[in-house]
Amino acid sequence: MSPRGEPIGLPLEHGAVVTVGTFDGVHRGHQDVLATLVRRAAEQSLPSVVVTFDPHPLEVVNPAAAPPLLTLTNEKLAMFAQSGVSYVAVLPFTPRLAALEAEQFVDDVLLGRFALRELLVGHDHGFGRGRLGDIEVLRQLGHRRGFQVTVLPPVHTPDGHAISSTAIRRAVAGGDLARAAAGLGRPYSISGRIVHGDQRGRTIGYPTLNLEPLPERKLLPPDGVYAVRVQLPAGEYGGMLNLGPRPTVGDFQRRIETHVFDASGDWYGAHVRLDFVGRLRGTRPFPGLEALKAQLAEDEAQARVALATARPAAPLS
Known part of the structure; x- marks a missing residue:
């Protein structure tokens, strides 16, 4: 089923500030995005919306490469609830959704379903088929469609390492709980x-x-x-x-x-x-x-x- 036109029942008639991602771990980098999302939405008197996916996209597009999860969906939702965001939408990640081109994902999902006014993304964000929707593509689409794109820099641990879900998974799998906690901002x-x-x-x-x-x-x-x-x-x-x-x-x-x-x-x-x-x-x-x-x-x-x-x-x- 195409995502276009599916009602979501949210009061978004004036638009929303949106972020999109897998958010596995809801680590300190993700927390920075969420805090900025809440602040930017409040400044514009708009709701803040997190759009995430279940299952992990790689489980659909490349199961052999799908990583083990730091946070199951219910654990992610508990973390989102603490962040102050207005709404969280968990989209079923299906082969049909994976096949959407970047422009179609923006039009059908972010604009069509979530009334996008401003999009917050991390510096390495990619979306759409083959993750071809990079930051430059987003900015071009924003210029044409009338929404703002805000790109956030990475967050680092005190010892200078950029925080990522991949690095935290490596720490947990190796039993380095201190490094995992430094990236997560909390114990694993x-x-x-x-x-x-x-x-x-x-x-x-x-x-x-x-x-x-x-x-x-x-x-x-x-x-x-x-x-x-x-x-x-x-x-x-x-x-x-x-x-x-x-x-x-x-x-x-x-x-x-x-x-x-x-x-x-x-x-x-x-x-x-x-x-x-x-x-x-x-x-x-x-x-x-x-x-x-x-x-x-x-x-x-x-x-x-x-x-x-x-x-x-x-x-x-």
Whole structure:
């Protein structure tokens, strides 16, 4: 179905300030775009609109090259909700949408559906079939169609690296959580529902919350034990998380289990977010449950220190 003429039910009769992108991670560069979007919209008394896509465009145009995701759609929406934007439109990315030329995408989608008055994009933005709609093409279209194009420069980490989703994915996959947090402006996180486990942890004094299996597209750091902040309905707690198998008890399924410090309760079915603070060690077998219990006590001590000394993410540069 062509996007032209599809109603979206938004009060955009006077136009809107719009940004378009995948926004995987909603990292500090994206946050800069969103803050500018909100400010520019307020200056013109117009609504601000984020147009994003699901699934990731590469899953449609080149599945073999599609990256694992820093943020699933529900996680992105939670971040957008904190940004102050007026509306978020999640467009289904289909082969038909991918085939639109840049000019047709602007006419049918941005102008036809979102009443574009000003478009904010990053310095490396590309759109339309083959990403041929670069900044110069956008400016030409804006001149002809009567909308303004504002191009924003990249945002850098304190050590001078340009922030990108690709660089953050590399950091997470390599277990460099500090570099990932520097790019994201917050700890890397995963989220999901708490489900029943085998309750083996209770027998050695370390009960755990078991997270439901995550979608395969969600990027996880390497297997191991991590210090985490646990965001529960009852509030925020410290904890330690085991990601991966449990070779000591002969369980080689990859699991996500978290022992929460200084809290107890029945949270089955609740939604939890786990913020990675630091990696404590890799996964390894122990000769028995007593040796495992001793190691967990050491892990807890290290996790509490890591949580107490963790620095907040650096402000935008």
